[in-house]
Amino acid sequence: MRLNPSFFLLTCAVALGLAPAAQAEVSFSERPIRLIVPSSPGSGLDNLARTFAPSMGQALKQSVVVENLAGASNISGTRELVRAKPDGYTLELISSNHAVNPSLHKNLPYDSVKDITPISNLVTSPLVIAVPNTSPYKTLDELIAAARKEPKRLNYGSAGVGTALHLAGVLFEKRAGVQMTHIPYKGGNTIVNDLVSNQIQVAFLAVASVSEQIKGGMLRGLAVTSSKRSQILPDLPTLIEAGVTDYVYEPWLGMIAPANLPDDIRDKLQATVKDVFATAEVKDKLERLGFNIVVSDPQTFGKTIQKDIDESAALLK
Template sequence: MTHRITRRGALGLAGGIAGTVLAAPALHAQAGWPNGPIRIVVPFAPGGSTDAVARLVSPGLTQRLGQSVVVENRSGAAGSIGTEVVAHAKPDGQTWLLTFDSHAVMPALLPSLPFDLTRDLDPVMLIGGAPYVIATKPDKPYHTLADLVNAAKARPDAVSYGSTGNGTIGHLTMMLLQQRTGTKMPHIAYRGGGLAVNDTVAGHVDVMIGSAALLAPHISGGSLRAIAQFGPSRLPGLAQVQTGEEAGFPGLLAEAWWGVFAPAGTPAPIVARVNAALRESLNEERARKMMEETQQARLVLSSPAELKTFVDGQMETWGQVVRDNAIRAD
């Protein structure tokens, strides 16, 4: 069988050769990389879930990349300080960002950011997500999402809810729920999950919303009862609890998630290598078990393109809620 090279084919071949020449610097960068310690910037304080995930993957990355991987916490301003460090870092593969769901809300909450999330950062991987959960003290009269909504309709501005902070995904989820049901519920914004849990357990607030990782120990221990979860499917540990969609709210999804980003312009071969190293590290039995049991996470381990699509959707959804309700960061 004879294969003829047509004019179109010749042009394609020439383009391919030119592309190879243009890709040479990126391939060269990959060949000499990594050339020193690699840092993962976490834009939050030590002790939170994002810090825990970064420290979980760093040993596996060190092993697979052949250089020490150091976690650097740069907290403040709703995660924007650490994010800016990476956005303005040299795109040489030595600096990476591992961040949380608040990343997608930042542009709407903080419109004067000194960087652009889309322009200044390249996606690497969506690690996974854990659903937001509404929980209450067991002696409260709310057993389902319908119970909560009906009570809020019967007593406007009386049924209170707590969240882990103003402008968090939990807070925005409750604002979206109120918009869709025509209810009004007073919001108590706590500075951290521990304080919100304590007041909910004590009955000082009717319900609270937080990630499954935050609430699971208290639900399994009996001090809180889950009434709704907002993932795409039920968590194994909350198999008896309806999702938002099952409760009659199609499209009402809210997950805590962890993603990895690089400074814009980081060579694609290096991004691909880190993506593969993350995937291998998180597929180790110990790491997978930690993510699924401690963080209550649904592992995704996405491609860079899939993370971009996901974050674009999150920015559109939650940014609209922020703008509709004129919400500002604490």
């Protein structure tokens, strides 16, 4: 009897224990997962991380430890990420600043596209144009009229040159046909304090960070930068509703890993994030913070990063 060669080889492989096994499911049993947040405690990225990290840990049956590595426009945290082993145990949350940094820093210690693995976009964080409660400007039209009458007299604060809060102001000047003076700060808390005390006249701030000050009467919101009204500040119009044509600016926050992360680990993390953000508990908490959930697949998030790198370069130029 003549044996089939393929059958003979397979039989030998089984006998020797060499037959291909079914692919093992990805697990994170080795050690806790490190989630880098490249900003200070209390920031939008930090609030996002601490909202979903416990649920993500439960889903993966492993602790997800949030680690704040603030500094240099989020560069310090990303530099730490790209040095890590691509095994899924080191992740980072990034914001739109990641797409702006290549235009601002010509000597970045990493490549913003090649040295990362996109996992998922997570949320967008709409901004609100805010003024002090004592401001004479009750509407966006009044603010624009004043800025046109006396160019550069009004100061607006941001968290630094090239940050989302700065680019929101640059885009506003362009679309509304006004000129204001940009005052860069090192952090968001100082901006809010100076705005409340009328040291600056205007600021573009995350809805999630100042909704309570607006509701409590410390600040006055004039409009939001998103395409739809905010769920937690529903009385405020969008800029388009307020008459500023073609203005939508929604900074995003997402998750990345080091480059060369195996596809099965990447997909496991993305699927877990998708499930966690669909739970009522996490969804309700994020919506109360003013975030809009936009969980995406890795490929779509990668395209978003590249698109924003290109658009930010054009806007800053």
